[in-house]
Amino acid sequence: MRNPLSKKVVEIEPSGIRKFFDVVNEMEDAISLGVGEPDFDTPWRIREEGIYSLERGRTFYTSNAGLKELKEEIAKYESRKIGVSYNPNTEIIVTVGGSEGIDIALRAMLEPGDEVLIPQPSYVSYLPCTVLADGVPVVIPLQQKNEFKLTAEELEAAITPKTKILVMPFPNNPTGAIMTREDLEPIAKVIEKHDLFVLSDEIYSELTYQCSHTSIASLPGMRERTLVINGFSKGFAMTGWRLGYVCGPKLIIEQMVKIHQYAIMCAPTNSQYAAVEALRNCDGEVQQMREAYNQRRRFLVHEFKRMKLECFEPYGAFYIFPNIQEFGMTSEEFATRFLEEEKVAVxxxxxxxxxxxxFLRISYAYSLEDLKEAIGRLGAFIGRLRNQQGVRWND
Incomplete structure (x- = not known):
């Protein structure tokens, strides 16, 4: 019998995020700090609008690119948040989550052999989506000494004549790193110099704690060469509603709509109506969630300092990325032992x-009570490890 499988797909590794999540679900009294999903319910007024849309019988397809009313609200939102104007009729597409936006953007832009620069550590989808689009992923390792920010020197060193796209994954999952305007300006100069395009994943743009988010699309000369990926999962606590969007040049968006048209048809209709309400009237709820995340973030930073666990301070998303190299174990070994011995998944x-x-990724999209219990268990765990090594840490 002929092999029914694509070699390209078979060779792609499954996501490493879900492994520990699946194990912890079978453990009694276990705590998971592994999944990047808000612990807040979707704000009530958003849920109410979704329910209302169903009661009104709004259960039909919208246009392929998305509900006109929603695209208009997205354009207003991006204008006030990042200071960039988009034509809702030609420069915005509503997608099934930000992940679909990443996928169809790469498929619309890449020719076989085109290189995509992917700063890592970063979200797991960029590399496989590049491979599936017949592109060549080129990893740029980010450094803890630079707070996991991308530098112009690192970018310049990775560029070849085949480079076409740079992924900008900030605020960053898993590190929590952000890029300020001052950080982005030298990056933009390199992008223009080499005539590159940018895939700017801004799904965590509502969750920054040091300063407001700056989009690279807002810098001079960047709008026409940048696709802004965003959505409702993180900032609005709407993961299960599966709704995202992409803003960018008409030339690219119209080709993305074509792929979306054949593969998806349109994003869920009631989710789109709910998202209109989110953009119009939920700034207050988003602010409340951001403040709660910030409280948890500051708690974890304080606790890691107290237990002398090396970790730079993150200023975005809802993750913290402690360094566990002192223990002489791989990240996989540390996470496995921590789960087995203390019943906490990271x-x-x-x-x-x-x-x-x-390093480990620890999500603080969990209650402060869960975080306190989990960090107590982490302190006990690393205390045992240090005692085995003859190291005193709690003087």
């Missing part, structure tokens, strides 16, 4: 690229 840094070795 994600090895290597799930987000090889340069994540020696």
């Amino acid at each position: 994600v090895p840094g290597t799930a987000f690229g090889a340069c994540g070795e020696g």
Whole structure:
């Protein structure tokens, strides 16, 4: 019998995030800090609008690119948030989550052999989506000494004549790193110099704690060469509603709509109506969630300092990325032992690229009570490890 499978697909590794999540579900009294999903319910007024849309019989297809009313609200939102104007009729597409936006953007833009620069550690989808689009992923390892920000020097060194797209994954999953305007300006100069395009994943743009988010699309000369990926999962606590969007040049968006048209048809209709309400009237709820995340973030930073666990301070998303190299174990070994001995699931840094070795991703999209219990267990665990090594840490 002929092999029914694509070699390209078979060779793609499954996501490393879900492994520990699946195990912890079978454990009694276990705590998971592994999944990047808000612990908040979707704000009531958003849910109510979704329910209302169903009661009104709004259960039919929308246009392929998305509900006109929603695209208009997205354009207003991006204008006030990042200071960039988009034509809702030609420069915005509504997708099934931000992940679909990443997928169809790469498929619309890449020719076989085109190189895509992917700073890592970063979200797991960029590399396989590049491979599925017949592109060549080129990893740029980010450094803890630079707070996991991309530098112009690192970017310049990775560019070849085949480079076409740079992924900008900030605020970053898993590190929590952000890029300020001052950080982005030298990056933009390199992009223009080499005539590159940018895939700017801004799904965590509502969750920054040091300063407001800056989009690279807002810098001079960047709008026409940048696709902004965003959505409702993280900032609006709407993961299960599966709704995202992409803003960018008409030339690219119209080709993305074509792929979306054949593969998806349109995003869920009631989710689109709910998202209109989210953009119009939920700034207050988003602010409340952001404040709660910030409280948890500051708690974890304080606790890691107290237990002398090396970790730079993250200023975006809802993750923290401690360094566990002192214990002489791989990230996978540390996470496995921590789960087995203390019943707490975290994600090895290597799930987000090889340069994540020696780190863990801990999500603080969980209640403060769960975080306190989990950090207590972490303190006990690393205390035992240090005692075995003859190291004193709690003086």
